Amino acid sequence: MHLSTFLALGALVCGIETALTEPIDRHAIVSRYNPTRNASSTTTPMQVGNGNFAFGADVTGLQTFEPFAIMSSWGWKNDTLPPGRTWEDVANYRGESWDFHGRPMEIMYGGDPLIQQWLISNPNRVNLGRVGLLFFDARGQVVNVTENDLVDKQQKLDLWTGALTSQFVYDGQNVTVTTTSAQSSSAVGIAVHSSLLLSGRLGLFLDFPWNDGKYFSAPFVGSFDAPANHTTNLTTGQQLGHNIQAEVSHTLDSSTFITSVGGDKFSITRDSPDAHRYSVKPQAHFSSFSLSVSYSESTARTKSLPAPSAIAAESSQAWTDYWTRSGFVDVLTGSSDSRAEELQRRIVLSRYLMRVNEAGNNPPQESGLTNNGWYGKFHMEMVFWHMAHWQLWNNWDLVSGAGDSYQHFLSSSIERAQVQQNFSIGARWSKMTDPSGRSAPGEINELLIWQQPHPLIFAEYEYRSTRSRETLERWKDIVNETANWMAVFAWYNQSTGYYDIGPPMYVVAENTQPNITRNPSFELAYWKYGLGLAQTWLHRLDLEAPDIWQDVKENLAPLPIENGLYAVYEGIEPDFWTNPTYINDHPALVGLHGWLPPVPGVNLTIAKATADKAYVTWNITNLWGWDFPMLAMSAARNGETDQAVDFLLHPLFKFDDVGMPTGGVRVPTPYFPGSGALLYAVAMMARGWDGSTSSAPGFPNKGWNVRVEGINMAL
Ligand SMILES: *[C@@H]1O[C@H](CO)[C@@H](O)[C@H](O)[C@H]1NC(C)=O
Ligand SMILES: *[C@@H]1O[C@H](CO)[C@@H](O)[C@H](O)[C@H]1NC(C)=O
Ligand SMILES: *[C@@H]1O[C@H](CO)[C@@H](O)[C@H](O)[C@H]1NC(C)=O
Ligand SMILES: *[C@@H]1O[C@H](CO)[C@@H](O)[C@H](O)[C@H]1NC(C)=O
Ligand SMILES: *[C@@H]1O[C@H](CO)[C@@H](O)[C@H](O)[C@H]1NC(C)=O
Ligand SMILES: *[C@@H]1O[C@H](CO)[C@@H](O)[C@H](O)[C@H]1NC(C)=O
Ligand SMILES: *[C@@H]1O[C@H](CO)[C@@H](O)[C@H](O)[C@H]1NC(C)=O
Ligand SMILES: *[C@@H]1O[C@H](CO)[C@@H](O)[C@H](O)[C@H]1NC(C)=O
Ligand SMILES: *[C@@H]1O[C@H](CO)[C@@H](O)[C@H](O)[C@H]1NC(C)=O
Ligand SMILES: *[C@@H]1O[C@H](CO)[C@@H](O)[C@H](O)[C@H]1NC(C)=O
Ligand SMILES: *[C@@H]1O[C@H](CO)[C@@H](O)[C@H](O)[C@H]1NC(C)=O
Ligand SMILES: *[C@@H]1O[C@H](CO)[C@@H](O)[C@H](O)[C@H]1NC(C)=O
Helix, strand or coil: CCHHHHHHHHHHHHCHHHHCCCCCCHHHHHHHCCCEECCCCCCCCEEEECCCEEEEECCCCCCCCCCCCEEECCCEECCCCCCCCCHHHHHCCCCEEEEECCEEEEECCCCCHHHHHHHHHCCEECCCCEEEEEEECCCCCECCCCHHHCEEEEEEEECCCCEEEEEEEECCEEEEEEEEECCCCCEEEEEEEEHHHHHCCEEEEEECCECCCCCCECCCCCECCCHHHEEEEEEECHHHCECCCEEEEEEECCEEEEEEEEECCEEEEECCCCCCCEEEEECCCCCEEEEEEEEEEHHHCCCECCCHHHHHHHHHHHHHHHHHHCCEEECCCCCCCCCHHHHHHHHHHHHHHHHHHCCCCCCCCCCCCCCECHHHCEECCCHHHHHHHHHHCCCHHHHHHHHCHHHHHHHHHHHHHHHHCCCCCCCCCCCEECCCCCECCCHHHHHECCCCCHHHHHHHHHHHHHCCHHHHHHHHHHHHHHHHHHHHHCEEECCCCEEECCCCCECCCCCCCCCCCCCCHHHHHHHHHHHHHHHHHHHHCCCCCCHHHHHHHHHECCCCEECCEECCCCCCCCCHHHCCCCCCCCCHHHHHCCCCCCCCCCCHHHHHHHHHHHHHHCCHHHCCCCHHHHHHHHHHHCCCHHHHHHHHCCCCCCECCCCCECCCCCCCCCCCHHHHHHHHHHHHHHHCECCCCCCCCCCCCCCCCCEEECCCCEC
């Protein structure tokens, strides 16, 4: 009997549940959305990569015409210090003392403005270089070719194997370029096929930009017009390492990066002593030429270069594993709702781009490895949106690198809380951060608090998956010190008998006055929820949770209510719903029930009424990124499933032709928290959340056939 007939009969006998057991045709669904282009975008690249390393390409599969970035999780530099300042000044930088309920609390903000700015913009993330095609005429002279000189351009990214193939005709002859990324190192494999190679008319160039902490740099990073600001040096010869024919060392201030090149035999020359451009010419005149280009720090230089074919094989293996072995959601097959196609496209392309940009050893920056916002640094409050989806989609290997940051940052966060800010116990997690765990100075950076409970959620999801003692032990100190600080930041107000949160503090939307912000609804709920998770953690370890956790959890100030609805914070003007100051940024109030599960003390009737008011009152045209998935989760938990799907496809929540999440009105493109939040919301809506009873509870019953494989239930 044919398999599908068998399954169909099974379905008749056993009801629709059996039909659900037919495996999703993952390859068909993924390949359906293979991105194609016939011209370079001037705003977003096509990319290959592995989470620690990404290579942005124009329509030639390289950076021939558009200098999209090659970036990594490890490539950082410090600019020189401001005039007259020393490293001692950096080490001794102190901010200001603010009032914390009658006692001084030091924050990293203010002080010497030159040192402060240096600390904000350093270290900054480096664009490692540029690789492009080089065209020669019949006499071997370089020809200046523009994209318009290429005809019949066709580019396609095979998502299933990670191979980017670009084809075009130049001077009547076909050229094909295939680009793949290594998965266990920071290297690309480049294979060029063309009869032009037979007559020595094609080669490659390497170039190196200057970059520093001056820019918010999108779509490109750095400058190719400041050759005097940095140096490069070429070395060739046998002694370089396995398969390495040439190395270019690139020094920007005190950081040196190495580019190692190998593959088919070539000659390489520097174009001129005062430029950082190098020309690579194939030695033999065959119709194909392949090159491997690897990037590393000088302190960990590449010693062995994989062959281009080995890079392609590794790419294919890793991507196929990724698509076949982790979670999958099919909203397309069997759905009649016209929104299903675009939602599925967003899911597949986000899954690809998150693994390229956001699966490295450090928390990702908002623009991943595509370009630099905020100097390449990352934001610990945003890691929820960047990383929690990996846990629902069963990508434990991809979340573990950045997840270890909590371990790495624990001691500096204890120091922040206890030494710098003089709290008696606990660890205060930073906001804008670099790989060393240092907080970039800033009033908001120092006073935001909603990043604090995040590790409790990451730990909880991991435990739900492993149920292991090892997980409990691994997160124990993080859970303990996270909750300790939450307990002592809450301040016992004798006149009310409640614990207050703030002042001073910033709310999620960063738009209230920190010195008067007390008891914001969202943070109160998140505090209560987080302290409960921390207590449970210790109980699982047969340890007593400190009394103060229980005391604070039970006696936190009640969520403020104005006119029967939850308010942003206690004492805010009652008609804040019409004040532009409060309704133009993240509507965290809708997160009270949606993003957060039911929390004791949060009245779900009021939370729903508050969300309904926000849907129609908040200035939606000024929202961006993860706001829309957060709205969708709220609508989903409130049973407004049609609305939930609409939020995920909102016209202001856009994904471009290759799936890049556009920044919208407020932030540059790409803005990956939008992609991560989309995947988190989709998993929750499709698989369900604790206590949901139907299948795909976040989707409308009519018009949708939603199937999940290997997705974990949301809290
Ligand atoms: C190039 O692609 C765009 C959008 O994908 C399409 O509208 C256009 O017709 C294509 N042009 C050619 C020459 O194929
Ligand atoms: C930048 O300088 C800081 C000292 O302020 C140092 O800890 C860090 O390692 C340096 N980073 C790089 C990439 O040079
Ligand atoms: C908030 O209070 C601190 C002192 O605790 C002060 O330095 C700061 O200027 C105040 N901010 C505003 C906006 O009033
Ligand atoms: C190459 O051509 C472009 C476009 O015509 C021009 O802007 C650029 O300066 C030329 N470069 C060289 C090296 O001639
Ligand atoms: C170029 O490739 C196309 C499609 O692959 C093929 O039809 C055409 O014959 C090729 N042209 C040359 C000159 O080889
Ligand atoms: C090159 O360095 C100089 C001196 O530090 C600086 O003024 C200039 O802005 C830099 N150029 C670029 C393009 O960043
Ligand atoms: C590297 O190149 C620069 C010029 O770009 C030169 O000044 C320097 O001496 C070279 N360094 C080495 C180690 O060759
Ligand atoms: C830190 O807090 C302790 C205990 O509350 C207090 O005795 C001490 O004076 C504080 N230190 C500073 C520098 O404020
Ligand atoms: C939790 O932290 C407190 C304060 O640092 C410490 O005394 C206690 O031993 C820790 N508890 C566990 C279970 O590690
Ligand atoms: C105690 O709480 C009340 C009500 O929230 C508030 O008005 C008052 O300022 C708080 N007291 C202190 C000393 O912060
Ligand atoms: C929730 O709030 C509604 C509206 O104010 C009220 O009627 C209801 O009793 C509250 N529920 C609980 C459990 O407090
Ligand atoms: C809503 O946002 C738009 C920007 O998208 C802005 O121009 C407008 O002023 C805002 N409206 C209000 C009432 O704040």
